[in-house]
Amino acid sequence: MENHEESHVTSYALNAKVLLVLLSLTVLTILVIKLHLGAFTVAMALFIASIKTTIVLTYFMHLKFEKPILRVMVGGIFALFAIIIVITFIDYYFR
Secondary structure, three states: OOOOOOOOOOOHHHHHHHHHHHHHHHHHHHHHHHHOOOOHHHHHHHHHHHHHHHHHHHHHOOHHHOOHHHHHHHHHHHHHHHHHHHHHHHHHHOO
């Protein structure tokens, strides 16, 4: 059988840009926590963490170069995670 896997090499410049974006989002997370937004503090921190996770999956785990079905499956997992978080917040709010 033939192996048709391709190697995707990203440049150091792109990795440096992604690193800077991740570091700036980390600083933004710290600033959001220090702002004390009340009930929205955790929600904003989780939203920023989701963005950071998407960036890591896309660039460092090379999801950008995978087949569309795998991207849809990962997107479904994120949707399920979002639903679970929303249900948890609703349950916590009405206790």
